[in-house]
Amino acid sequence: MHPVRERIERLLASADVRVDGERAWDMQVHDGRLAARLLAGGSLALGDAYMDGWWDAGSLDGLLARLLAGGIDRRAPGLADARDAVLARLVNMQSRRRSRTVGERHYDLGNAFYREMLGRSMVYSCAYWRDREGLPLDDLDAAQDAKLDLVCRKLGLKPGMRVLDIGCGWGAALKYAAERHGVSGVGVTISAEQAHFARALCAGLPVDIRLQDYRDLRGERFDRVFSIGMFEHVGLRNYRSYFELVRAVLPRDGLFLLHSIGGNVSQRRTDPWIARHIFPNSMLPSARQIAQACEGLLVIEDWHGFGADYDRTLQAWRANIESAWERLPARYDMRFRRMWRYYLAASMAGFRTRRIQLWQVLMSPDGIPGGIVVPR
Numbered sequence: 001m002h003p004v005r006e007r008i009e010r011l012l013a014s015a016d017v018r019v020d021g022e023r024a025w026d027m028q029v030h031d032g033r034l035a036a037r038l039l040a041g042g043s044l045a046l047g048d049a050y051m052d053g054w055w056d057a058g059s060l061d062g063l064l065a066r067l068l069a070g071g072i073d074r075r076a077p078g079l080a081d082a083r084d085a086v087l088a089r090l091v092n093m094q095s096r097r098r099s100r101t102v103g104e105r106h107y108d109l110g111n112a113f114y115r116e117m118l119g120r121s122m123v124y125s126c127a128y129w130r131d132r133e134g135l136p137l138d139d140l141d142a143a144q145d146a147k148l149d150l151v152c153r154k155l156g157l158k159p160g161m162r163v164l165d166i167g168c169g170w171g172a173a174l175k176y177a178a179e180r181h182g183v184s185g186v187g188v189t190i191s192a193e194q195a196h197f198a199r200a201l202c203a204g205l206p207v208d209i210r211l212q213d214y215r216d217l218r219g220e221r222f223d224r225v226f227s228i229g230m231f232e233h234v235g236l237r238n239y240r241s242y243f244e245l246v247r248a249v250l251p252r253d254g255l256f257l258l259h260s261i262g263g264n265v266s267q268r269r270t271d272p273w274i275a276r277h278i279f280p281n282s283m284l285p286s287a288r289q290i291a292q293a294c295e296g297l298l299v300i301e302d303w304h305g306f307g308a309d310y311d312r313t314l315q316a317w318r319a320n321i322e323s324a325w326e327r328l329p330a331r332y333d334m335r336f337r338r339m340w341r342y343y344l345a346a347s348m349a350g351f352r353t354r355r356i357q358l359w360q361v362l363m364s365p366d367g368i369p370g371g372i373v374v375p376r
Contacts, residue, residue, distance in 0.1 A: 005035040015070030017063055025062035029055050043073050047273035047346070051338045060341060064349035073271075106279055107169075107191035113332065114170070116324035117317050121145065122170040122197070125229035125259060126310040126358045130376075140316040143309075148176040151226055153375040154302070154362050155255050157181035161223040164188075164249060166214045167230020171198025171207070178205040186222070188212045214245065222249050224256070231260035232282050236268055239285070239293035247297045250365050256298065258361045261310075262286060264354075271346075278343050284356060298363040302374040307357040314348045 009019050018026045031054040037045045049055055057063040067073065118124055120141045127143035128150050151173065157163065159182030165174050168187025171194075177183050184206035189195050195211040202209060214230075215238075225246055234242050246256050263284040269275065270282045291300070318341075325337060350356040362374060 002035070004039055008035040008038055011072055011075065012067075015066045015072050017066050024059035025057060025066055027055050027057055027063060031055070042272075044272040044276065047277070047339075047342050050342050051277075051335055053338070061345035061348040061352070064346050065352045068349050068353045068355050107189075108193040110329075111170070111193050111197045113328060116328065117321040119144075119316075119320060121172055122201070123148070123172045123228075124169055126261075126306070127313040127316070128306065129309050129312055130306060140313070140320070143313070143316075144172075145176070148173055149180075150375065151228065151257055151259065151360070152177055152181055154360070155224045155226060155257055157183050157224060159183070162186075162221070163224045163226065164217070164220075164222040166217075166225065166227035166246075167233070168194070168198060168209060169229070170194050171201040171209060173226070173228055174198075174207045174209075175202050175205060178202070178207055183224075186210065186217075186220070188214050188217065215241070217245060217249065220249055221251065223251065223254055225250060225254070226257040226259070228259040229261075231258055232279070232284055234285075235281070235283055236285075236289060239289060243294040243297045246363075247365055252365050253368075254365060255301075256363045258290070258359070258363065260285060260290075260359055260361075261307075262290070262357045262359050264357070274343070274346070277339055287359075290359075290361065294363060298365060299367040300361060301364055301368060301372050302360075302362040304360040304362075304374070304376070305357055306360075307351050307354065310351040310358050311348050314344050314351070318344045318348075 012019060012027060016025075019029055020026070031049075031052075034049055034054045037049055037054070041048070050060075114124065115122065118140075121144035123144040126147065127140060128147035129143045155163075157177055161181075161183045163174070163177060163183050163185040165185060165187040168174055168189050171187060174185045174187045178185060186208045187198060187202075188210045189198065190211070190213060192211060195209050198209040231242075250256060261284050263286050266286040266288050267283060270279065270284060275282065287303075294300070321340065321344075325332065351358070362372075364372075
C-alpha cells in the first residue's frame with residue numbers, strides 16, 4: 001500500500017471509519033488520488049472531493065460525526081486552515097463591503113429553493129422541539145412555531161410595542177410577533193431575495209422590511225430587539241459595535257434576545273470549506289467572545305442552550321430538499337446537490353458531537369430589578 005494512503009487509512013480507522021467498508025458510515029473511494037488530496041488539503045479537500053464525486057458514504061452525517069468525535073480535523077489540518085487563520089487576524093472579513101457577499105452567494109440562492117427546504121415557516125434557524133415530547137421529525141413547522149413562541153415569551157411582547165429584528169430573514173418572526181402579540185416592527189436584511197419575500201409575507205401588518213446593513217440603524221428606538229441566526233455573520237472585530245448599537249436603540253427597561261450558533265473554543269474564522277462554499281466571511285462566536293463584547297453594555301439575564309435540537313432540524317431540512325430536487329430548476333445541478341448534502345451533513349455532525357452549540361442569550365441594558373423568570 002502507498003504510504004500516503006496508508007496514513008489516511010490509519011487516521012480514518014482511529015475514528016472507526018474504514019475505506020470501502022460495509023457499514024453505512026464507511027468511506028467508499030471512487031478516485032485513487034483521494035488520499036494525497038486529503039493529506040494536502042485537510043477539511044477543505046474532504047468537502048471538495050465529495051463535491052467532485054471522489055468518495056461517498058451511505059450515512060454522510062454518520063461518517064463526518066465520527067471524524068469530528070475522533071478529532072481528525074485537528075490532527076490533519078490543511079494549508080487552507082493556516083491561510084484562513086492568518087487572513088482572519090489581518091483583515092476585517094465582515095466589513096461593510098464584504099458583508100453583502102453572504103447575502104448574494106447564500107441567501108439569494110432563490111426563494112423557491114428555500115421554500116422547499118424550510119417548509120411553510122421559512123425560518124432558517126434551529127427549531128425548538130423540547131417542549132413537544134414525541135413531536136415527529138416531519139412536523140418542522142410546529143417546531144419552528146414553538147421557537148418563535150419561545151422568543152416572543154422571553155421578550156415579554158405586548159400590544160403596542162415596537163420591535164427590531166436584526167437579520168430578519170424571510171420575515172416569519174416579525175409576522176408571528178405582529179399577528180400573535182400586536183406589535184409593530186422593523187426588520188433589516190442584506191439579502192434582496194429575502195427582503196422581497198418578507199415584504200410580501202408581512203403585507204398589511206405594521207412591519208417595515210428594509211434592505212439595509214444593521215450598522216445603519218441609528219437614531220431609532222425600540223422596546224425590544226431580537227436577532228435570530230444572524231450573529232454568525234457579524235465577526236469578532238464588529239461584536240462590540242454590534243452590542244453598542246443594540247444598547248443605543250433600547251430603553252432602560254428594554255430586552256434583547258440573541259439567538260446564535262456558537263463554538264466551544266474562541267476562533268476568528270469558520271471552517272475553510274464552509275467559508276468557501278456556504279457562508280463566506282462567517283465565524284461562530286464563543287461564549288467568552290459574546291460575554292466580553294457585551295461587558296459594560298448589557299446585562300446577561302439568561303443563557304439557554306439547545307444545540308441538540310439543531311441536529312433534528314437539519315434532518316428535517318434534508319428530508320425536505322431531497323424530496324424536492326427534481327422540482328427545482330436545472331441550475332441546482334448534481335454538484336450543487338452534493339455541496340448542499342455535505343453542508344447539511346457536516347452541520348448535523350457538528351451539533352451531534354457537541355462541537356458547536358445553539359444559544360439564546362437574553363440581555364437587558366441595566367439589569368431587570370428583582371430579576372426575571374425566563375420561559376422555557
